Amino acid sequence: MTSVLFQRARVIDPRNGVDGIRDVLVTDGRVAQVSEAPLVAPKDARVVDATGKWVVPGFIDLHVHLREPGEEGKETVLTGCRAAVAGGFTGVVAMPNTKVVNDSALVTELVLSRARDADLCHVYPAGAITKGLKGEELSEAGELVGAGCVALTDDGRPVMNAALMRRVLQYATLFDVPVMVHEEDLTLSAGGAMHEGATSTRLGLRGIPASAEVAMVARDLVLLEETKGRLHVAHVSCEGSVRLIREAKKRGLRVTCEVAPHHFTLDDRAVGDYDTHAKMAPPLRGDADVKALREALVDGTVDAIATDHAPHGVSDKLVEFEKGINGIVGLETALGLTLALVHEGVLTPRRAVELLSEGPARVFGLPGGHLAPGSPADITVVSPGEEWTVDAHRFYSRSRNTPFHGRTMKGRVSQTWVGGRCVFEDGQLKESR
Amino acid sequence: MRHLLGIAGWRRDELEALLDRAQEHLPGGPEASHVLRGQVVANLFFEDSTRTRSSFEVAARRLGADVLNWSFAGSSVSKGETLLDTARNIEALGPAIIIIRHRSSGAPHLVARHVKCAVVNAGDGAHEHPSQALLDAFTLRQRWGSLDGRTVLIVGDVLHSRVARSNLVCLKALGARVVLCGPPTLLPPGLEEMGGEVTHRLDAVLPQADAVMCLRLQTERMAEAFLPSQREYSRLFGLTPARVERMKPDAPVLHPGPINRGVELSPAVADGPRSVILEQVANGVAVRRAILERCAS
Ligand SMILES: [Zn+2]
Numbered sequence: 001m002t003s004v005l006f007q008r009a010r011v012i013d014p015r016n017g018v019d020g021i022r023d024v025l026v027t028d029g030r031v032a033q034v035s036e037a038p039l040v041a042p043k044d045a046r047v048v049d050a051t052g053k054w055v056v057p058g059f060i061d062l063h064v065h066l067r068e069p070g071e072e073g074k075e076t077v078l079t080g081c082r083a084a085v086a087g088g089f090t091g092v093v094a095m096p097n098t099k100v101v102n103d104s105a106l107v108t109e110l111v112l113s114r115a116r117d118a119d120l121c122h123v124y125p126a127g128a129i130t131k132g133l134k135g136e137e138l139s140e141a142g143e144l145v146g147a148g149c150v151a152l153t154d155d156g157r158p159v160m161n162a163a164l165m166r167r168v169l170q171y172a173t174l175f176d177v178p179v180m181v182h183e184e185d186l187t188l189s190a191g192g193a194m195h196e197g198a199t200s201t202r203l204g205l206r207g208i209p210a211s212a213e214v215a216m217v218a219r220d221l222v223l224l225e226e227t228k229g230r231l232h233v234a235h236v237s238c239e240g241s242v243r244l245i246r247e248a249k250k251r252g253l254r255v256t257c258e259v260a261p262h263h264f265t266l267d268d269r270a271v272g273d274y275d276t277h278a279k280m281a282p283p284l285r286g287d288a289d290v291k292a293l294r295e296a297l298v299d300g301t302v303d304a305i306a307t308d309h310a311p312h313g314v315s316d317k318l319v320e321f322e323k324g325i326n327g328i329v330g331l332e333t334a335l336g337l338t339l340a341l342v343h344e345g346v347l348t349p350r351r352a353v354e355l356l357s358e359g360p361a362r363v364f365g366l367p368g369g370h371l372a373p374g375s376p377a378d379i380t381v382v383s384p385g386e387e388w389t390v391d392a393h394r395f396y397s398r399s400r401n402t403p404f405h406g407r408t409m410k411g412r413v414s415q416t417w418v419g420g421r422c423v424f425e426d427g428q429l430k431e432s433r
Numbered sequence: 434m435r436h437l438l439g440i441a442g443w444r445r446d447e448l449e450a451l452l453d454r455a456q457e458h459l460p461g462g463p464e465a466s467h468v469l470r471g472q473v474v475a476n477l478f479f480e481d482s483t484r485t486r487s488s489f490e491v492a493a494r495r496l497g498a499d500v501l502n503w504s505f506a507g508s509s510v511s512k513g514e515t516l517l518d519t520a521r522n523i524e525a526l527g528p529a530i531i532i533i534r535h536r537s538s539g540a541p542h543l544v545a546r547h548v549k550c551a552v553v554n555a556g557d558g559a560h561e562h563p564s565q566a567l568l569d570a571f572t573l574r575q576r577w578g579s580l581d582g583r584t585v586l587i588v589g590d591v592l593h594s595r596v597a598r599s600n601l602v603c604l605k606a607l608g609a610r611v612v613l614c615g616p617p618t619l620l621p622p623g624l625e626e627m628g629g630e631v632t633h634r635l636d637a638v639l640p641q642a643d644a645v646m647c648l649r650l651q652t653e654r655m656a657e658a659f660l661p662s663q664r665e666y667s668r669l670f671g672l673t674p675a676r677v678e679r680m681k682p683d684a685p686v687l688h689p690g691p692i693n694r695g696v697e698l699s700p701a702v703a704d705g706p707r708s709v710i711l712e713q714v715a716n717g718v719a720v721r722r723a724i725l726e727r728c729a730s
Binding site: 140196197198199200201202203204205206207274295318319320321323357 | 441463514517535537538539541542543557558559560561595598621622623624626627
């Protein structure tokens with residue numbers, strides 16, 4: 001019987017309506033007690049003095065690219081899990097666009113077995129909507145869900161075929177898993193390298209209009225209404241999408257969405273003089289979009305903050321901007337960027353925690369996300385005021401592609417606990433092997 | 434070592450000083466400078482442009498430099514070799530200046546960040562073509578003395594034009610008013626933020642222009658459906674003798690070349706008395722000498 005007692009923590013547990021100083025007792029991998037009155041540590045319990053710290057449900061990232069199988073030079077399940085726990089995440093959803101696509105139980109099982117070997121955090125695979133992500137034939141969703149997939153997505157690519165999109169929304173209701181979509185009308189984004197606006201004009205880069213995303217969101221909401229399915233819109237980047245999703249939610253459609261920290265932090269001006277570290281899909285948008293995303297984070301339109309952690313090698317970015325590969329790593333900077341909104345007064349601490357833990361758990365129906373007695377002791381301990389400077393060379397991720405290198409952050413992960421075991425503490429991994 | 438990556442960021446007095454210096458490089462000017470004697474200037478062209486490449490080559494030789502020419506247009510960058518690999522290989526030959534033309538916007542910026550010699554942008558994607566803008570400004574300044582209060586009308590495919598962007602920034606910095614005219618599909622957003630005024634009505638704006646600069650219409654734009662046809666484009670935006678009649682009596686017509694005769698310019702206009710196209714070419718060498726000198730200093 002192993003126990004941990006967190007003393008004098010500020011416990012923020014949105015689902016259970018807790019925000020105050022509490023002691024938290026963990027026994028056998030589960031939360032045993034959350035108490036306003038000081039608790040007595042059981043014999044042999046580890047006691048963590050959490051004065052000045054937040055004890056919150058472990059963060060869950062709905063959108064992570066682990067690159068295994070196929071591109072292990074960029075990331076593996078193991079290195080991705082290291083980056084995750086270093087960022088305070090106790091669970092990540094692994095996108096299926098690996099270089100053997102996760103469109104079969106075999107690949108799902110491989111990812112899960114690598115995750116067991118890594119033994120750091122929960123890895124929830126997502127299966128492909130279509131075989132080989134080709135957008136032609138439905139993959140065997142029953143087999144994928146049976147093997148452990150928690151969502152279906154062709155992320156990295158949109159489902160351009162509307163009839164096929166309609167069918168997957170219908171078909172997935174069999175298993176009640178969300179269909180997660182990367183919204184991009186390829187005929188509108190074709191050849192574009194960044195957001196279409198004054199900056200793309202100044203730089204002479206072909207722009208991706210906001211309509212490339214918004215038009216697809218509109219299409220899929222129409223299909224959703226007809227099919228009574230479950231739609232999760234990935235990495236929402238612009239004002240028009242937010243407006244449509246807000247309205248659809250009001251009308252009771254089963255739609256959820258996520259926003260990535262880079263989209264609520266940076267606008268298209270971050271491209272500067274062709275900095276490929278500011279190149280992603282969807283692209284960094286205009287300042288009005290950033291403002292709209294922040295409002296949507298506050299008012300509940302957004303369900304989750306998800307990083308779209310997309311590791312790439314140095315040579316993928318050290319090229320002409322138009323040739324640069326899309327994506328940045330995000331696991332190790334997500335908390336700092338989210339807390340920046342708290343320090344700016346945009347988000348309450350409670351809402352920030354909700355967006356990182358309870359929200360994502362609810363959206364995909366994952367365990368965790370709250371700290372009620374009996375729930376898994378997946379816990380993140382945050383030092384909200386600690387200042388630090390992002391050094392990409394010290395990332396646990398195998399890749400360093402971030403536009404935030406050198407940025408000063410306020411708020412840091414102090415400890416990450418998964419199933420009652422400390423896996424990350426004071427900047428160090430605690431691997432079981 | 435001073436790069437020339439674009440016009441953006443230049444102060445007016447710096448531009449005027451460079452144009453003043455170019456004046457001295459015109460035939461009949463003071464004794465020629467040989468600041469680049471014994472040095473190597475590398476012409477690195479990933480896109481065909483005999484006109485710009487030759488102009489830089491003549492300018493470099495007049496300054497005493499040896500010129501190395503690489504042309505990668507079409508294919509020949511060896512498989513897998515990146516732009517930076519190529520640039521570093523050429524840097525190893527020890528040039529004082531690398532002149533680069535590339536179809537990707539920002540390519541010279543990437544090279545400039547990773548080599549030790551000066552980099553001159555000879556046209557990058559749809560971004561900038563600073564030496565062209567400087568020679569255009571030079572040509573106009575020669576006629577007018579100053580660009581203050583003058584209206585320059587730029588007509589055509591602004592979306593894909595580096596000449597338009599560099600000229601907009603350059604002419605504005607020198608005190609001119611810049612009006613951009615073309616079909617809505619070829620005028621990108623944000624031109625006003627760069628200081629331009631935007632219109633789609635050529636005939637309405639022609640009488641205001643002190644100079645008209647026509648942009649080359651790239652024929653592949655038809656395939657991408659930016660326009661219904663060349664025929665319709667030339668009807669709506671081509672400079673014909675009838676349209677020249679609507680212009681101010683002495684307003685010159687500029688074109689960066691090569692011309693699609695009968696599309697953006699009628700042959701009668703291209704070869705007519707308003708055309709300063711050949712002056713532009715001649716001035717190009719003097720302006721580029723001033724540019725290379727500045728990079729070497
Ligand atoms: Zn995506």
